[in-house]
Amino acid sequence: MRVSRRHFIATTTVAGAGLLMPQRAGAEGSAAANGDKVRKGAVENPGFFRFMLGDLEITTLSDGRRSANNPEKIYGIDQDPKVVAALLEENLLPTGHLVNGFTPVLIRTGGELILFDTGLGAGARDAGQGRLIEQLKASGVMPEDVTLVALTHFHGDHIGGLMENDRPSFPNARYAFGRKEFDFWTDPARLDSPQKNNAALVAKNVKPLADKAVFLDDRAELVPGIQALAAYGHTPGHLIFRVTASDGRTLMLTGDTVNHFVLSLQRPDWHVAFDMDKEMAAQTRKRVLDMIATDRLPFIGYHMPFPALAYVQKNGDSYRYVPETYQLREI
Ligand SMILES: [Zn+2]
CATH class of the missing domain: 1.20.5 (Single alpha-helices involved in coiled-coils or other helix-helix interfaces)
Structure with missing residues (x-):
């Protein structure tokens, strides 16, 4: 038998x-x-993850994952490639490629349903990303239910999902954009610069929504209890968000302050190809990591391993990623 x-x-x-x-x-x-290689042999469906923080319902949504070759050409580009490989090896990770997730966040407050960042959008769907709307629906939320869309910054993996077939993906939403970020990317000079492809995407996906947007400066209140904070460097106007529930519990949405759960945290000083101002991004990274480690705050990082919710422990000049496991879950 x-x-x-x-x-x-x-x-x-x-x-x-x-x-x-x-x-x-x-x-x-x-x-x-896109220059990426899809690995074979694994099937997964991380979907969505929901928990309560005081009176706030928080959902992280997987837009998908993407593999990239040559980690040393993305992280630690100012280091000897052997040093980057050694750190990956020490952390039991492959040295030849890395995988990043994309994790928009939905927060339900008393009166609002706020989406933070929108994934890569329809153009990436065949490659296995652009799954935000599918996961949103699976979590019981329709795109028309979203009342406010806030963006950390305007890179394609955050603004790609704003439009679907040239129409707003979230038809009833207002928007919140960083003023500095908007001014940078909509400057006509950008269309004739090394960032022209991303500037063209901003013109297509973000600019048409500007008349329904509020513009955020450092320390602006998005809604009561949620504050935007400047975290410049990754892009010129990159914002993070401090989310405080009615019981005083706090959560940080760190956007792209850190982009890899080992490389960005253990070596915050290292230069990262995606960071537009590499030195400023490293300073911001250390400042934000220091704050969330010292205050013992949970954070959601857009590119962290799903469900992208974790804590940070300080260890000298380095930080350790500590995945949230049951600290915030009522089981
Ligand atoms: Zn990103």
Whole structure:
């Protein structure tokens, strides 16, 4: 019996793999165009994660994950590549590639349903990202329920999901943009600069929504209890958000202050290719990490491993990523 059962499993596995092949080939083609390589052999569906912080209902939503080769060309670009590889190895991670998640956040307050960042959008769907709306619906929320969309910054993986077929993805929402970020990306000079592709996306996805937007400066109140804070460096107007519930409990949304749960935290000084002002981004990283470690605050980081909710422990000049496990969950 045992032998035939094994045989049965082996046969179905092969048949199943055969059925999946056309889909995988498509995904690989699109991702290869972006210079990324899709790894085979894993299927996962992280979906959404919801918890209460006092009176606030907080949901993290997976827009998908993406693999990139050559971590040393993204993190620690001012270091010897061997040093970057050694740190990855020490942390039991592959040295040849890394995987990042994309995690928009939804917060339900008394009167608002606020979405922070919007994922990569429809253009990335074939490559396995752009899943925000699907996950939003799975969590019981329709796009038209969202009352306010706030952006940490205007990189494509945060603004790509604002539009769907050239129409606003969240038709009833108002918007909140960083004033400095908006002014930088909508400056006509940007369309003739190394950032021209991203500036073109801002012109297409963000600018048409400006008449429904409020513009945030450092320390602006988004809604009562949620404050925008300047965290410049990754982009010129990058914002993070301090979220305080009615019982005084606080959570930080750190956007792209840190982009990798090991490399950004353990070596906050290292220069990162994605950071537009590398020195300022490193200073901001250390300041924000120091604050959340000292105050023992939970944080949600856009590119952290799903559900992207964690704490930070200070260890000399380095920081350790401590995933939230049951501190905030009522089980
Ligand atoms: Zn990002």
